[in-house]
Amino acid sequence: MTDVMTEPTALILPPEAQDDLLTRGFNRRDLARFAAVFGVGAVAATTGRPAWAAAGVPDPAPSAKTRIGANECWTGPLMPGQIAASKMIAHSNRYSPHDERGDFIKAVMAIEGVPYDHVAPWPGSSDPLSRAVISYCSPTKGLVTADPTFELAGRTAEWIGAPVKRVPLTPDFRHDVKAMLAVDPNAGLYYICTPNNPTGTITPIADIEWLIKNKPEGSMVLVDEAYTHFAGVPVASSFVVTHKDVIVLRTFSKIFGMAGMRMGFIMTNPANIAKMMRYDGGMQSGALPLPSLACATASLTAKTLIAARKAEMEQARGMTIDHLKARGLSVVPTNANMVMIDWKTKAAKEVQAAFRTQSVEIGRSWPIWPTVSRITVGSMTDMKNFCMALDKVWVA
CATH class of the missing domain: 3.90.1150.10 (Aspartate Aminotransferase, domain 1)
Structure with missing residues (x-):
C-alpha cells in the first residue's frame, strides 16, 4: 500500500487522547499517525474511503453503463427521506432550526429499543469504525477480523501499528467466533461484519453472544450491520444495553440509498461514545448536514x-x-x-x-x-x- 500520509498534519490530538495513547503502549512518534487518521476525516466523510485506507482500489468507472x-x-433515498431533506434545504441558513440530531436519535430509539445516550449519529460509518480500532487496539492488544471481510478495520490497525489476526470464515461462510477468540485471547477488538461484506452471509446472533460472553474482560466486540436491512434477521442492538463492551455500527449508504449523503450511527454504552470522540472533540460526529439528518430520520420509520x-x-x-x-x-x-x-x-x-x-x-x-x-x-x-x-x- 502506498504510504500517502507521511506529510505533517495540522490536527493536534487533545492532551487527554495523547496521554491515553502513550499509556496504552504507543510512543510519541506514533501520535502523528493517529492525527493523520482524523486529519483526513473530511475525505472519509465525503468518499467513504479514507485515502490512507484505500490500498489503491479504484472506484467504479463513472462512465460504465x-x-x-x-x-x-x-x-436514491426513500421518498419520505427525499421530501424531508428537500424541506430542510430551505432552512439550512440555520445551524439547527430545530433539534434535528435529537429527532434522529429518538427515531433510532423507537426502532432499536436503546436509550437516548446509547446512540451517536455520524457522517457515514468509516470514521467510527476507524475510531473503534484506535480506541481499543494497541501494540499489545490487537484486532481480530474475518477473512474475507470489509478491510477498513484491518487497515486502520495496521496503520497505527496494532497487530492484526485474520481468521478464515467457516465452511458455511460465518465468522468463526471460537477460532477468532482462540487466535488472540487478549485482543483489544473483535470485528464482526454481518451480513458479511463481501459474502453477504450471516453470523448468527447466538454466535455473537457467545463471543461477547467468552471474550476477555476489557476487550470490545464491534458488530457492523451495514447490510442488515437486506437480510431481515435478528440484530445485535439489544447487546449494547446488556453489555458495556459492544458497539453496533449502522449506515444509510446501503438499502436507504444515501451513500452520497454520508449518514450513519453507532449504538453503544455512553462511556464508549465519549472515548471514541475524544481524539478531535467529536468534530466528525457533530459535522452532520441537516438534510442528511432529516432524510435519515424520515427513512428509518418507512417500514x-x-x-x-x-x-x-x-x-x-x-x-x-x-x-x-x-x-x-x-x-x-x-x-x-x-x-x-x-x-x-x-x-x-x-x-x-x-x-x-x-x-x-x-x-x-x-x-x-x-x-x-x-x-x-x-x-x-x-x-x-x-x-x-x-x-x-x-x-x-
Missing part, C-alpha cells in the same frame, strides 16, 4: 418502503443467481445485496476487465479468493445487463 461494483443502492426495496433486490438477485448457475458458475449463498462468483481457473481481475469491455463495472476480489468476484445486486435492468454481458464474455 451498469455500475454494480461498489455495494451502492441502485436508486413498508424498506420491505418493498428489500423484495425488489431479492427478485433481481434471484434472477441473477439462476442465470449464473445455468452457466455452471458457483456462487456463495447470500442474504444481502451482493453475490460472490467463483470463476474457477480465471483470475477475478481478468474477468473484471472483460466486463468493462461491455460497459459493466463489477466488483473486485479479495486476496484469499483470487478467482472470486463480488458483484452488487442492482436494479433488475442492471442485472439483466450483467447477465447479457456475462453471456458475451464468459467461456467455461
Whole structure:
C-alpha cells in the first residue's frame, strides 16, 4: 500500500487522547499517525474511503453503463427521506432550526429499543469504525477480523501499528467466533461484519453472544450491520444495553440509498461514545448536514418502503443467481445485496476487465479468493445487463 500520509498534519490530538495513547503502549512518534487518521476525516466523510485506507482500489468507472461494483443502492433515498431533506434545504441558513440530531436519535430509539445516550449519529460509518480500532487496539492488544471481510478495520490497525489476526470464515461462510477468540485471547477488538461484506452471509446472533460472553474482560466486540436491512434477521442492538463492551455500527449508504449523503450511527454504552470522540472533540460526529439528518430520520420509520426495496433486490438477485448457475458458475449463498462468483481457473481481475469491455463495472476480489468476484445486486435492468454481458464474455 502506498504510504500517502507521511506529510505533517495540522490536527493536534487533545492532551487527554495523547496521554491515553502513550499509556496504552504507543510512543510519541506514533501520535502523528493517529492525527493523520482524523486529519483526513473530511475525505472519509465525503468518499467513504479514507485515502490512507484505500490500498489503491479504484472506484467504479463513472462512465460504465451498469455500475454494480461498489455495494451502492441502485436508486436514491426513500421518498419520505427525499421530501424531508428537500424541506430542510430551505432552512439550512440555520445551524439547527430545530433539534434535528435529537429527532434522529429518538427515531433510532423507537426502532432499536436503546436509550437516548446509547446512540451517536455520524457522517457515514468509516470514521467510527476507524475510531473503534484506535480506541481499543494497541501494540499489545490487537484486532481480530474475518477473512474475507470489509478491510477498513484491518487497515486502520495496521496503520497505527496494532497487530492484526485474520481468521478464515467457516465452511458455511460465518465468522468463526471460537477460532477468532482462540487466535488472540487478549485482543483489544473483535470485528464482526454481518451480513458479511463481501459474502453477504450471516453470523448468527447466538454466535455473537457467545463471543461477547467468552471474550476477555476489557476487550470490545464491534458488530457492523451495514447490510442488515437486506437480510431481515435478528440484530445485535439489544447487546449494547446488556453489555458495556459492544458497539453496533449502522449506515444509510446501503438499502436507504444515501451513500452520497454520508449518514450513519453507532449504538453503544455512553462511556464508549465519549472515548471514541475524544481524539478531535467529536468534530466528525457533530459535522452532520441537516438534510442528511432529516432524510435519515424520515427513512428509518418507512417500514413498508424498506420491505418493498428489500423484495425488489431479492427478485433481481434471484434472477441473477439462476442465470449464473445455468452457466455452471458457483456462487456463495447470500442474504444481502451482493453475490460472490467463483470463476474457477480465471483470475477475478481478468474477468473484471472483460466486463468493462461491455460497459459493466463489477466488483473486485479479495486476496484469499483470487478467482472470486463480488458483484452488487442492482436494479433488475442492471442485472439483466450483467447477465447479457456475462453471456458475451464468459467461456467455461
